[in-house]
Amino acid sequence: MRILIVGGGIAGLTLAARLRQRGLRPTVIDTISSYGHAGSAITVWPTGSRVLHGLGLWNSFIHTSAPLQRYVVHDRDGKVLRTFDLDRLGKRDGLPRAAPRAELLAILESANGGTPVDLETEVAMMRQIGSTVRVRFDDGRERDFDLVVGADGIRSRTRQQAELHTAExxxxxxxxxxxxxxxxxxxxxxxxxxxxxxxxxxxxxxxxxxxxxxxxxxxxxxxxxxxxxxxxxxxxxxxxxxxxxxxxxxxDLVEVTVPQWIRGRIVLLGDAAAGLVPTTGIGASLAMESAAVLDDELVRVDTAHIDIALTRFARRRMPRVDAEQHRARVVGDVMMLESPIARHFRDLGLRYFPTPVICRELDRWNNIPM
Ligand SMILES: Cc1cc2nc3c(=O)[nH]c(=O)nc-3n(C[C@H](O)[C@H](O)[C@H](O)COP(=O)(O)OP(=O)(O)OC[C@H]3O[C@@H](n4cnc5c(N)ncnc54)[C@H](O)[C@@H]3O)c2cc1C
Missing domain, CATH: 3.30.9.30 (D-Amino Acid Oxidase; Chain A, domain 2)
Structure with a gap:
């Protein structure tokens, strides 16, 4: 299978690592000139951790990340509203862990002998000819692929090139x-x-x-x-x-929704498919999950039936991604409530909401099947 992954970020490198794990050699390109820039921190939740486990990267991640054992929420005067004991809440599935984005990328890139990424490379044009996608790169080279994966982030150019409708x-x-x-x-x-x-x-x-x-x-x-x-x-x-x-x-935060992720043999992955606002810190874990599911569907088909794998992938992932996008939006609205009365009730809720209910919700959330 000739696969082009546009974007060597969290989604793209996870997919490449999974494909390489079973002997495929995807082409990965990125516009950046190096991976040196640290970026910010990424919290990986247990849903993302299981993908790292599957890739044999968990020990490397443990060495570069720190566990988040407590989540302390303060009110506007700095008084503690509530301390969530994540150690207790996350007993069954493990804790969320935070690491610099650059270190997470380095770990993903190192998987299975290392994923070569063609840096400073961009797609100038892509055209579908039957079941092939003909790609012209910005240096003029042309190549044919059986599948193009747009993992090029929230401002995805692949999305535009595939003319997939986007609401920003x-x-x-x-x-x-x-x-x-x-x-x-x-x-x-x-x-x-x-x-x-x-x-x-x-x-x-x-x-x-x-x-x-x-x-x-x-x-x-x-x-x-x-x-x-x-x-x-x-x-x-x-x-x-x-x-x-x-x-x-x-x-400036934007939220991007894309009702359809597939155009022929082009598919979107990670933030390119759904750009969440980062209020719940789940985007990277979702992107890793989606990459694992895409690989899981591709493994079951031959080159002639990639379209079936893509349809199954979208069917499995869209409801979960939509739900998380909705949750991130609601959490953002609740965090930024303006009315003093609404804020008062929100703070009361935060203070007294029963821990077993939160544990149940977290448990459900960590164990949604991929
Ligand atoms: C402030 C902030 C904090 C966040 N905190 C968290 C957090 O704690 N936990 C969490 O899970 N998520 C967090 N997120 C969200 C998370 O960063 C994203 O969901 C995640 O990075 C998505 O991965 P991705 O691979 O889809 O996109 P990206 O990580 O954005 O990767 C896209 C890649 O594509 C490349 N690219 C772009 N355009 C092109 C092109 N035309 N051609 C080739 N390559 C291209 C880029 O250089 C990049 O390497 C946060 C986001 C923000 C903004």
């Missing part, structure tokens, strides 16, 4: 991300402050802490302004580290 929705949140030294939060504790139209989060990885501020309001510039000072958060220890940060990234 600005979520109205701007996020600033930076790294702080270890010690800003106790090890193993993920801290989040739910303020008025503002969320501050700190995710500890092994040797440093990924910090985020999200602000919800209408921004009419293009994301270059520095973080707007806000009295409410002046005293936050996390925000004070912003002044020492080497680099601050600023992202």
């Amino acid at each position: 929705h600005r979520f109205g949140w701007r996020i600033w991300c930076w790294w702080a030294r270890r010690g800003v939060t106790p090890p193993g504790e993920l801290h989040e402050t739910w303020g008025l139209r503002q969320i501050v989060s700190a995710y500890p990885t092994q040797d440093r802490v990924a910090c985020f501020v999200a602000i919800s309001r209408s921004f009419n510039d293009t994301g270059t302004e520095p973080w707007p000072p806000n009295d409410e958060s002046r005293d936050s220890l996390i925000l004070r580290t912003l002044r020492e940060a080497d680099r601050v990234e600023c992202i």
